[in-house]
Amino acid sequence: MKFFVDTANLKQIKEAQELGVLDGVTTNPSLMAKEGVVGKENIFEHYRKICEIVDGDVSAEVISTDYDGMLKEAAELVKIHPRIVVKIPMIKEGLKAIKYLSGKGIKVNCTLIFSAGQALLAAKAGAEYVSPFVGRLDDISTDGMELIHQIRVIFDNFGIKTKILAASIRNPVHIIKSAEIGADVATCPLSSILALLNHPLTDIGLEKFLSDYRTSQSVSKVKI
Numbered sequence: 710m711k712f713f714v715d716t717a718n719l720k721q722i723k724e725a726q727e728l729g730v731l732d733g734v735t736t737n738p739s740l741m742a743k744e745g746v747v748g749k750e751n752i753f754e755h756y757r758k759i760c761e762i763v764d765g766d767v768s769a770e771v772i773s774t775d776y777d778g779m780l781k782e783a784a785e786l787v788k789i790h791p792r793i794v795v796k797i798p799m800i801k802e803g804l805k806a807i808k809y810l811s812g813k814g815i816k817v818n819c820t821l822i823f824s825a826g827q828a829l830l831a832a833k834a835g836a837e838y839v840s841p842f843v844g845r846l847d848d849i850s851t852d853g854m855e856l857i858h859q860i861r862v863i864f865d866n867f868g869i870k871t872k873i874l875a876a877s878i879r880n881p882v883h884i885i886k887s888a889e890i891g892a893d894v895a896t897c898p899l900s901s902i903l904a905l906l907n908h909p910l911t912d913i914g915l916e917k918f919l920s921d922y923r924t925s926q927s928v929s930k931v932k933i
Contacts, residue, residue, distance in 0.1 A: 710888045711765070713896035715876070717744045717755060721899040722762050735818070735840075735896040737796070738772055744774055760790035768795035768818045768838075772836070779806040787815055794837060796820045799827045804834045811835025818874065825859040832864065832871035838894070843887070844877035845908035853877070854886045861891045883903045 711732035717740040725731035736759070742745070746755045748830045756924050760767050767790070771782040779802065783795040794816040797803045805816045813836065818838040819831035823846060828839040840861060843853030875887040878897030882905040887895045 710890060711894040712756045712892060712902055713768075713874070713894055714899050714902070715740070715764075715878075716898060717741045717759070719744075719748060719755075719758060719762065722759060725899055726762055726764075726901065729764060730902060731765075733767060733769040733894070733896075734759055734763050735796070735874075737770045737820075755786075756786070756789050756793065763792060764799045765792065766816065766818075766837075767792045768794045768796045768820075770820065771798075774798065774800060774802060776802045777806050779803065783815065785812055787825045794818050796840075797836075799823075799831060802881045804830060807831060807834040807836050811837070820876070822876075823856070825856060825863055828860045828873075829863055829869075830872075832869045836871050838874040840874045840876040840896070842877035843875055844879040844884055847875075847879070854883070854890065857887055857890045857892050865891075 712730050713735050714722060714732040715735045716722065717736045722734060735800040740750055740753065746752055756767065756769050762874060769786045770860055771779045773779045773782055779797060786793050786795055795810060796818045797806050799821045807819060810817050816837040818840055820835040820840045821826050821913060822839050822841040828841060841856050842919045846853035858873055859872065864871065867914060872893035874896055875892040875897050878884060878901055879894055881901055882902060884895050884905065
């Protein structure tokens, strides 16, 4: 399973790359605003900087909700860098845009997926990725992981190559469950990925090793 970081923070993207766990990046207008990146030119330049760090796909989201507007934005976004994947919302006009863009060889990430039916429609239209939002489903007392499972079964039943990108990941449990089910990608904050590092027995074991080493060094010095 690939790891994407869901951020526009260049420092965090660089850190993930240095750790050797970064396969791509997903962003949206809210994440850009969070980093103080406003204005079309500044946003495009920020995408360019992200693409220069990352070796994989970088999802850049349109803000239009009409067909012509989405196509116009997509045409501008893909000129930024070859790694750009256009994020299109799961709406009727979005499906039309996905069909057109995929037909032109442009990768599309269909976002705001909340049902298996939506994922199937996006895949039929030619999306490279579908992004089911796990955490937001959990927020309304619905099992987000069950949706990942449903999509995986359906895609496997028919040999659908569209990649399942588990989004709205809130914690390391979501990441592990997504991997168990067979999501192709998990996109999440860097903090959720870093949380996978932590285990109390690792800390205890390391401290024991270091303590034993210090003791052995002390004994060695006494004998001398």
